[in-house]
Amino acid sequence: MRTPKLTPLAATLPATVPFVGPEAQERQRSRPFQARLGANESSFGPAPKAIAAMQAAASETWMYADPESHELRHAIANHHQVAPENIMIGEGIDALLGLAVRLYIGAGDPVVTSAGAYPTFNYHVAGFGGAIHSVPYKDDHEDPDALIDTAHTVGAKMIYIANPDNPMGSWHHGDVINRMIAGLPDGCMLVLDEAYIELAPADTAPAIDITTTNVMRMRTFSKAHGMAGARVGYVIGATETISAFNKVRNHFGMSRISQAGALAALEDPDWLADIRQKVEAARERIGAIARRHNLAPLPSATNFVTIDCGADGAFAREVLDQLIARDVFVRMPFVAPQNRCIRVSCGTTEQLDVFEAAFGPALSAAREKLG
Amino acid sequence: MRTPKLTPLAATLPATVPFVGPEAQERQRSRPFQARLGANESSFGPAPKAIAAMQAAASETWMYADPESHELRHAIANHHQVAPENIMIGEGIDALLGLAVRLYIGAGDPVVTSAGAYPTFNYHVAGFGGAIHSVPYKDDHEDPDALIDTAHTVGAKMIYIANPDNPMGSWHHGDVINRMIAGLPDGCMLVLDEAYIELAPADTAPAIDITTTNVMRMRTFSKAHGMAGARVGYVIGATETISAFNKVRNHFGMSRISQAGALAALEDPDWLADIRQKVEAARERIGAIARRHNLAPLPSATNFVTIDCGADGAFAREVLDQLIARDVFVRMPFVAPQNRCIRVSCGTTEQLDVFEAAFGPALSAAREKLG
Known part of the structure; x- marks a missing residue:
């Protein structure tokens, strides 16, 4: 048998996933995340x-x-x-x-x-x-x-x-x-x-x-x-x-x-109105956490806040890796100059507690490693 | 503004649905089906x-x-x-x-x-x-x-x-x-x-x-x-x-x-084994209903039985329409000579009761109309 050929176009395409899912990362780490704040999912849940x-x-x-x-x-x-x-x-x-x-x-x-x-x-x-x-x-x-x-x-x-x-x-x-x-x-x-x-x-x-x-x-x-x-x-x-x-x-x-x-x-518009308030509060809290570490949160009209880590892409990547090592799933922009930032989804109080506890140590570790 | 053009291929494609869903038929009829036996869905339900x-x-x-x-x-x-x-x-x-x-x-x-x-x-x-x-x-x-x-x-x-x-x-x-x-x-x-x-x-x-x-x-x-x-x-x-x-x-x-x-x-393999028995019993019952009306059920290795209505496509289509008029959703093959048949999904006892009650009158009405 001769293996069927893909179309010329399909043959040129890479077999890649646009995003690696958090579950795949958990399997690699052999440890679950404690906060799932990387995919702009709404941990407030459905109505x-x-x-x-x-x-x-x-x-x-x-x-x-x-x-x-x-x-x-x-x-x-x-x-x-x-x-x-x-x-x-x-x-x-x-x-x-x-x-x-x-x-x-x-x-x-x-x-x-x-x-x-x-x-x-x-x-x-x-x-x-x-x-x-x-x-x-x-x-x-x-x-x-x-x-x-x-x-x-x-x-x-x-x-x-x-x-x-x-x-x-x-x-x-x-x-x-x-x-x-x-x-x-x-x-x-x-x-x-x-x-x-x-x-x-x-x-x-x-x-x-x-x-x-x-x-x-x-x-x-x-x-x-x-x-x-x-x-x-x-x-x-x-x-x-x-x-x-x-x-x-x-x-x-x-x-x-x-x-x-x-x-x-x-x-259920009432529920959506409630979510808007929760998201707004979470945006403020993520912003406050960033500012407490002398970093600038970007204004957001979404259910996430992008935090300028104040240096280059390599530093933001290190902050991200340090957060992941502390069981916080986050993602980051992947093109310069946006990749000086990390992106944190608005989540429940519990999820943001985990992020808040991890963020300072993650920043310190990143500065120590790259500083 | 000039309306964007579809690709040459997309422009040639019809905007059709391969199958009309039973819900669309119900809306047209302004009446729900009493038996849903047309799409080889399993009314035995999920495990x-x-x-x-x-x-x-x-x-x-x-x-x-x-x-x-x-x-x-x-x-x-x-x-x-x-x-x-x-x-x-x-x-x-x-x-x-x-x-x-x-x-x-x-x-x-x-x-x-x-x-x-x-x-x-x-x-x-x-x-x-x-x-x-x-x-x-x-x-x-x-x-x-x-x-x-x-x-x-x-x-x-x-x-x-x-x-x-x-x-x-x-x-x-x-x-x-x-x-x-x-x-x-x-x-x-x-x-x-x-x-x-x-x-x-x-x-x-x-x-x-x-x-x-x-x-x-x-x-x-x-x-x-x-x-x-x-x-x-x-x-x-x-x-x-x-x-x-x-x-x-x-x-x-x-x-x-x-x-x-x-x-x-x-x-849950036990549940699947049970479904196999239920489907087999339903196949036998649909076959028996067909034979009682002197029609031939085709042997089936699926969760439906195809019934040879004993005449041409127009007759089978009329039987199908008469069943639909009696609130039984069924479908039929659409190419000759297979379109001499209708296709009835294996369903629960209640669903097949509805089919059984409707089938004789539907056949009679079809024969009267086309005979």
């Missing part, structure tokens, strides 16, 4: 009503989920005051980004993103043969003007921006995003990742305009709603944009339990 | 231990699932006496079929399947630009010799066969599949869909041989394990075949709850 809905749905999981996600899609549409035809549900933003890239990006098509922005987007672009053009951050913000300028220069078919941004926690006013949209090159799709939007100031999200056929907005139940492991995201867009997903999506791909949980979460 | 595990995991769903599915992958590997490197977990066989096609099939690449076999496979092949070559069924079985012959003729890069088969319920001895493997053209991948294998006679599955680099075997928790809505499937294959999935898969795509449920299901 109790969402948990109850998922538990109730467990015995119904012999049935495939409704491939049209009718109930959830209608509820989300109602929530945003758009039509159900303007909403596409999918298995988290990761999956939806993959489908978006597959729909619009072919071999060699130019795509613009920021250097150090969400690597899973780049993974998908590479996976479909697109050509990434990266624009530097500016003052720890993604740079809308530079993204648009570069898109014009290279003839980009797609631009990615996250607002608020991950991994820096920074954000732009909705007006800035609207200016970006107005400046898009002809035929270029803006993928606006709003994974953290529920935790940002109200004016961060531009008004939803479903007549705009060159913008798709990505939302998720993974962050504020605390359901990362459920894999529920959605796209808001023009009818024709949304409809295109039906060409390539895995129609029966949604978990039935996850659909039930997301619906219950959406119907 | 109680799996339900308990999923309920326990609901509050942990703030965490992403382990992207390596370490625990589940190791348990499945142990179950099959292979290495974890020979197992790839994914969001159901549907998602894994999509990835398999993406890895191996590019524009114009010939792919061979049976006329009327699993349409979601064809959906994926079309979605990546492959060229489907269909081979007729032979005596209501997929035809291994014809599949292999056609693959040689057209220079196929991939062959799909389901053993046992859906929608006919027929199966081949594992020796027949081994002969197929031996006859594969050089560089052609056999995708062996064994979604129903736990319900088939023991000699239906060839021995697992992970040195074979031109076969990938697909398994699922959707059928015998009754977890269709959880979306857990896996591939068994050679290390290099399995590793290739890491190039394109959605690494953080698995539901955490689903992983927990699948693990618990796998660790």
Whole structure:
């Protein structure tokens, strides 16, 4: 037998994981983490009503989920005051980004993103043969003007921006995003990742305009709603944009339990308001911890705080390693100059207690080692 | 603004659902089904231990699932006496079929399947630009010799066969599949869909041989394990075949709850043995109902029975419509001559009671209408 050959494109792709999961690190260390603050998961958990809905749905999981996600899609549409035809549900933003890239990006098509922005987007672009053009951050913000300028220069078919941004926690006013949209090159799709939007100031999200056929907005139940492991995201867009997903999506791909949980979460705005307060308090506490060690926390509109460790990437990496050695799972930006920082997720009091106790010793150890 | 253009391939794809879900039909009818026997879901439900595990995991769903599915992958590997490197977990066989096609099939690449076999496979092949070559069924079985012959003729890069088969319920001895493997053209991948294998006679599955680099075997928790809505499937294959999935898969795509449920299901062989008996009894009962109406049930190695309605596709379609009108959700093969049949899933006593009560009147109404 001759082993079947991968497609020429697949043959060029590396078999890598964009992120190593905390469980893999725990297996390597042979020791569990005491604080899980590296993946911007919400240790406040899902809404109790969402948990109850998922538990109730467990015995119904012999049935495939409704491939049209009718109930959830209608509820989300109602929530945003758009039509159900303007909403596409999918298995988290990761999956939806993959489908978006597959729909619009072919071999060699130019795509613009920021250097150090969400690597899973780049993974998908590479996976479909697109050509990434990266624009530097500016003052720890993604740079809308530079993204648009570069898109014009290279003839980009797609631009990615996250607002608020991950991994820096920074954000732009909705007006800035609207200016970006107005400046898009002809035929270029803006993928606006709003994974953290529920935790940002109200004016961060531009008004939803479903007549705009060159913008798709990505939302998720993974962050504020605390359901990362459920894999529920959605796209808001023009009818024709949304409809295109039906060409390539895995129609029966949604978990039935996850659909039930997301619906219950959406119907509990009081709980979400409570989470916003908890996240804000956690942001303040992480900021205070950083300042107590004479380090600068970056302003954040997300459920994490990025801490400037005050030196270079090697030092921040050492601080991170020292935290991990003290059983605190955190991550860091991986492109300079953002990689002078570490990124700490907002968590429960217990989780932040562990972080607080470990941070001073981790800093000292890092200074001793590299100083 | 000029609306962004889809890739040339995506532009050619229809925005269709391979199957209309029963919920969509219920919405159209404005009435729920009384028996849900159309999608080969297992109304016997998941194992109680799996339900308990999923309920326990609901509050942990703030965490992403382990992207390596370490625990589940190791348990499945142990179950099959292979290495974890020979197992790839994914969001159901549907998602894994999509990835398999993406890895191996590019524009114009010939792919061979049976006329009327699993349409979601064809959906994926079309979605990546492959060229489907269909081979007729032979005596209501997929035809291994014809599949292999056609693959040689057209220079196929991939062959799909389901053993046992859906929608006919027929199966081949594992020796027949081994002969197929031996006859594969050089560089052609056999995708062996064994979604129903736990319900088939023991000699239906060839021995697992992970040195074979031109076969990938697909398994699922959707059928015998009754977890269709959880979306857990896996591939068994050679290390290099399995590793290739890491190039394109959605690494953080698995539901955490689903992983927990699948693990618990796998660790409950007694429950699976009980399901096998229940499915066998349901097969016998569906067969007896068919015979009582002088119709021939086809032999089945799956959790459904395909009933030959004794006339043409139009008549079977009318019987199906009459069943649906009587609140019984069933489906049927959609290619002649298999479309002379309807397909009824094995279900609980209550579900089959509804089917039994409806079947006679549905047949009479169909005969009256078309006779």
